[in-house]
Amino acid sequence: MPETMTAIRIENPGPDYRLLPATVARPAPGPGEVLIKVAAAGVNRADIAQARGVYPPPPGAPATLGLEIAGSIAALGDGVTGHHIGEQVCALLTGGGYAEYCVAALECLLPIPKGVPLIEAAALPEVHFTVWTNLMDAARLKPGESVLIHGGSSGIGTAAIQLCAALGHTVFATAGSAEKCRACEELGAARAINYREEDFVEAVKSATGGKGVNVILDMVGGDYIEKNFRALAVGGRLVNIAFQGGMKAEVNFGLMLMKRLSFLATTLRGRPNAEKALIRDALAKTVWPLIGAGRIKPVIDRILPLSQAQDAHARMTGSGHIGKILLTA
Numbered sequence: 001m002p003e004t005m006t007a008i009r010i011e012n013p014g015p016d017y018r019l020l021p022a023t024v025a026r027p028a029p030g031p032g033e034v035l036i037k038v039a040a041a042g043v044n045r046a047d048i049a050q051a052r053g054v055y056p057p058p059p060g061a062p063a064t065l066g067l068e069i070a071g072s073i074a075a076l077g078d079g080v081t082g083h084h085i086g087e088q089v090c091a092l093l094t095g096g097g098y099a100e101y102c103v104a105a106l107e108c109l110l111p112i113p114k115g116v117p118l119i120e121a122a123a124l125p126e127v128h129f130t131v132w133t134n135l136m137d138a139a140r141l142k143p144g145e146s147v148l149i150h151g152g153s154s155g156i157g158t159a160a161i162q163l164c165a166a167l168g169h170t171v172f173a174t175a176g177s178a179e180k181c182r183a184c185e186e187l188g189a190a191r192a193i194n195y196r197e198e199d200f201v202e203a204v205k206s207a208t209g210g211k212g213v214n215v216i217l218d219m220v221g222g223d224y225i226e227k228n229f230r231a232l233a234v235g236g237r238l239v240n241i242a243f244q245g246g247m248k249a250e251v252n253f254g255l256m257l258m259k260r261l262s263f264l265a266t267t268l269r270g271r272p273n274a275e276k277a278l279i280r281d282a283l284a285k286t287v288w289p290l291i292g293a294g295r296i297k298p299v300i301d302r303i304l305p306l307s308q309a310q311d312a313h314a315r316m317t318g319s320g321h322i323g324k325i326l327l328t329a
C-alpha cells in the first residue's frame, strides 16, 4: 500500500478559500480504528464553514475536510476484531474524508445497506446520525406525532422527511422554491411550504386545525425561533442543529411558558465515540432496515470527482441542490 495519498488541501482558509488536491502522508489506524480506502465522501455545509475558517475541527480531528465516507477497509488497527480487509462500510468521521484513504473509529462504522450502491452510501452517515439523535434522543419524537422539518430539500431535510414518513408521522417541510417543495412532497411530506412565498406558521396552523406541530427540526434560527414557538403545539419540542439565519434574536419566551415548550440545540461532531456508538446501534436497528427495504433512499444531487471539491462547495453555497453532493476518490 502506498505511504502517500491524494487529499484535498485548504489553501488560504477564509472567505476566498481554495480546495486543491495535494500529496500527503497516508494516515495509519490506531487501536479501535480501521483504515478505509475511500470510494466517495459526502459534502456537508459544515465543510464550507471549516474552509472559511469559522468552524475549526474538534481537538484530535484531522484537519482535512470530510465528515462521512463509504469505501472498503484497507487495514485494521491493533486489536480490531469482527471486521476484515476488503469489507465495504460507510462511516461517520470527525474529518479526513476528502482523501483517498481515511481512518474511522469502530463506533462510527455501519454496513452498506442492502441495495445501495457503495458510492451512494457516502450520503448516509452524517444525515442519519444527525436526524436520529435530534428527533429521537433530543426531541423525544413519539409515535403518531407531527413534525415540521425546515430546509426540507437539504441533505439533512431529505433524510428527515423520509424517516418521519416511513415511521408514520405527519410531516411538514419548508423549502425555498416550488421545485424543492415538490421534491419534499415526493419524499413523503404531507405539505411543503415555500417559505419565500408563504408564512409557515399560518400554513402549519391551518393544516393542523390550529393546534400546531409536536416537533420542529430547525437549521435556520434567528427570527425562526419565535415563529417556531408559535407553530408548535402545547408540549411541543424545538430542536436546532444550526442557526443559519442568526445566532441572536429577540424572542417572546412567554410562549414557552404558556405552551410548556422545550427548546434544544445539539452538535454531533465533538461527541465522544461511546455516544456516537449508541446512535450507530439505533440506526442499525431501525433505519438501515428501512433503507434496505427501499423505504428510505439516499437523495443524491450530484456526484463529482474529488479534484472538483471546489465546484461541489460552490454548488452547495449556491443552494441550487436537492439532497446530497458526493465526491468520488
Ligand SMILES: NC(=O)c1ccc[n+]([C@@H]2O[C@H](COP(=O)([O-])OP(=O)(O)OC[C@H]3O[C@@H](n4cnc5c(N)ncnc54)[C@H](OP(=O)(O)O)[C@@H]3O)[C@@H](O)[C@H]2O)c1
Binding pocket: 043, 044, 045, 046, 126, 130, 150, 151, 152, 153, 154, 155, 156, 157, 174, 175, 176, 177, 180, 195, 219, 220, 240, 241, 242, 243, 244, 245, 266, 267, 268, 269, 316, 319, 320, 323
Ligand atoms: N448540529 C449538527 O450536528 C449538524 C449536523 C449536520 C448538519 N448540520 C447543519 O444542518 C444544516 C443542513 O446541513 P446540510 O449539509 O444538509 O446542508 P444543505 O444541504 O446545504 O442545507 C442547507 C439548507 O438550509 C435551507 N435554508 C436556508 N435558509 C432557510 C430558511 N429561511 N427557511 C428554510 N430553509 C432554509 C436551505 O434551503 P433553501 O435553499 O431552499 O433556502 C438548504 O436546504 C446546515 O446548517 C448544517 O450546518 C448540523
